[in-house]
Amino acid sequence: MATEYAIEIEDLRKVYKGRGGEADKEALKGVSLNVPTGSIFGLLGPNGAGKSTLINILAGLVLKTSGKVRIWGFDQDQNPRQSRAAIGVMPQELNFDPFFTPRQSLETQAGLYGVPKSERRSNEILELIGLSDKADAYARTLSGGMRRRLLLGKALVHHPQVLVLDEPTAGVDIELRQMLWTNVRKLNEEGMTIILTTHYLEEAEEMCDEIAIINHGEVVARDTTAALLSRIDSRTLVILPETGTDAEIDLPESVRQERRRDGSIALTYARHDVTPGELLDHVRAAGVTIRELATEEPDLEDVFLELTRSR
Numbered sequence: 001m002a003t004e005y006a007i008e009i010e011d012l013r014k015v016y017k018g019r020g021g022e023a024d025k026e027a028l029k030g031v032s033l034n035v036p037t038g039s040i041f042g043l044l045g046p047n048g049a050g051k052s053t054l055i056n057i058l059a060g061l062v063l064k065t066s067g068k069v070r071i072w073g074f075d076q077d078q079n080p081r082q083s084r085a086a087i088g089v090m091p092q093e094l095n096f097d098p099f100f101t102p103r104q105s106l107e108t109q110a111g112l113y114g115v116p117k118s119e120r121r122s123n124e125i126l127e128l129i130g131l132s133d134k135a136d137a138y139a140r141t142l143s144g145g146m147r148r149r150l151l152l153g154k155a156l157v158h159h160p161q162v163l164v165l166d167e168p169t170a171g172v173d174i175e176l177r178q179m180l181w182t183n184v185r186k187l188n189e190e191g192m193t194i195i196l197t198t199h200y201l202e203e204a205e206e207m208c209d210e211i212a213i214i215n216h217g218e219v220v221a222r223d224t225t226a227a228l229l230s231r232i233d234s235r236t237l238v239i240l241p242e243t244g245t246d247a248e249i250d251l252p253e254s255v256r257q258e259r260r261r262d263g264s265i266a267l268t269y270a271r272h273d274v275t276p277g278e279l280l281d282h283v284r285a286a287g288v289t290i291r292e293l294a295t296e297e298p299d300l301e302d303v304f305l306e307l308t309r310s311r
């Protein structure tokens with residue numbers, strides 16, 4: 001059975017009750033979000049935005065205060081078993097049993113999910129996460145990176161349709177990051193829907209088909225990665241001058257001018273306000289002749305700033 005949306009979230013709220021006189025914390029303030037089946041979906045936001053709370057509610061690790069969650073079409077309250085079986089979660093925190101080997105960890109996890117012995121595929125998973133040669137080593141002898149890979153493996157034991165990764169690359173080295181992304185792409189190509197949280201903006205830009213930006217427990221933007229990028233209004237025109245390097249260019253007030261080390265002049269402008277043609281007129285009027293010309297697209301950092309600044 002395939003559904004249009006692998007995950008459907010409706011008006012999800014979470015209030016953590018304050019203990020010992022502390023104030024209550026409203027971590028999610030009515031989040032609604034649909035994740036298309038087959039996509040790699042990015043949940044982006046700064047620390048404390050509510051990403052892990054959302055993920056942990058999906059995983060059944062945190063109880064929601066109110067709202068609806070459907071996973072693979074199964075309502076979390078009405079069909080808790082089926083909705084749980086459809087999702088695998090790689091948590092943000094490293095939690096592992098030092099006395100288990102990777103193989104034992106995978107087998108135990110499979111047992112928890114009621115996967116019959118004949119349907120277990122520990123060897124295949126060990127291969128995928130690159131731990132075949134460490135299959136029978138005690139977990140305490142594994143490096144941090146290996147432990148993270150094991151967490152990914154544990155999320156996969158019950159063949160979930162949806163895989164959720166909570167900040168999988170926070171604090172990991174480049175090699176492990178590459179390996180995780182290779183794995184994630186492979187699983188996605190095989191049909192798995194992927195949700196990942198990150199505050200690495202380039203990562204979301206590179207990996208995700210669609211992105212939701214969450215801040216202070218609210219979704220502030222939700223679109224395809226390309227559309228989100230196009231929504232931002234600022235562009236940068238980079239001019240490498242032939243002559244007139246030090247000329248004073250008289251520009252509209254809204255344009256930001258920056259001289260770069262390589263001798264180029266970077267003009268950042270709002271598209272609704274100024275056209276590149278007008279900018280070039282000002283540049284030529286100052287006696288600057290142009291050797292090279294380039295435009296720079298905004299990255300997700302700009303998008304994020306633009307979308308959250310007003311809140």
Ligand code: ADP
Binds near residue numbers: 027047
């Ligand atoms: P993120 O993963 O985006 O960094 P979290 O979901 O971890 O955000 O946290 C969202 C907010 O909820 C934060 O203000 C955090 O301090 C608070 N919070 C998270 N977990 C708990 C908890 N168990 N008890 C109380 N407050 C919590």
Ligand code: MG
Binds near residue numbers: 051052092166167
């Ligand atoms: Mg988190």
